[in-house]
Amino acid sequence: MAASVVDGNGGSGGLVVTELGHVKELARQLEAQLGGSSPDLCKHLASQISSIAERSISLLITTSSGLAGARKRSAVPFVKGTKKRKTMDKKRHEVRVSSAAGDHPADDGHSWRKYGQKDILGAKHPRGYYRCTHRHSQGCAATKQVQRTDEDPTSFDVVYLGDHTCVQSQWAAAAGQAAADALAPEYNGKPGTNLTVKTEGPTVEPAEQQVQGWDAPTPFCFSSTPATATASWCLVPELSPPFSAPSTSNNWGVSPATSDSNHVVSFPPFEVAGDDVQFGRFEEVMSAIDRADGDGFLDDLDIDVSSFLV
DNA sequence: GCGATTTGACCGTT
């Protein structure tokens, strides 16, 4: 993976500039708030930044021919003819998870059963294959693949495939909706703002933005696993959702109240661990925007877009 | 005994 951002996209560059300009401003607000007395505001700002940045990335990808295709090897084979694998039509959602335990990623709230392990070419560590424990009892088709990253032994790339249709997920959905209602009521009904917390429950978006749980086509799907309930949240990027963490947790994008509550779920270009917003390549992006002087700014952005993709 | 894990074999795709 070595694709660099090149603004070969014609008209969308300006829109991306506008979006990243918003990101830049939000980032400055966030920096001003860091260390302050309002962690919730920080989380809110971070969420907005994520949303806008991801929209920009999507713009770049969809308008840059070949980039999306070169992003990953075709681990999920192309559907062709009638012979298709069970996984072919599964949606894919990938996250990187750090675990203090070191030997396994943190609990994501679902119960998984390991059904295989493979050494992957070019990878130092084998990939584990898991499916939902309720696969047979309830026909839940969700699977996940867990692979320790080469760079960081405590980090894992977790790829979720397919929908959770088991009862546990329905329950989680209800918990997630409840958490959504509780966590940010101040945003509901505000003009110009729209918080959408997608769960795996019966309440779904009426339009094509119907997303469910893990496999939602949005970069902001994550799972929360309180001790007594599980929930998967997805934020619809088009809505620039303001977001704050549940009042019961000061974590954003992480699973609170578990034995591995200090693990990190990263949403590139930045990651959040507890109240600490850690800027990695995001700073690079901001710096590039600072250097930007018009349409050609992306030429300065020698950044692997694929590193943002989760 | 039951459920979870391990591991080699098998299958589909490239």
Next chain:
DNA sequence: AACGGTCAAATCGC
């Protein structure tokens, strides 16, 4: 043929 994903028998742990 190589590779990734899944199956299923053997094994393990409670």
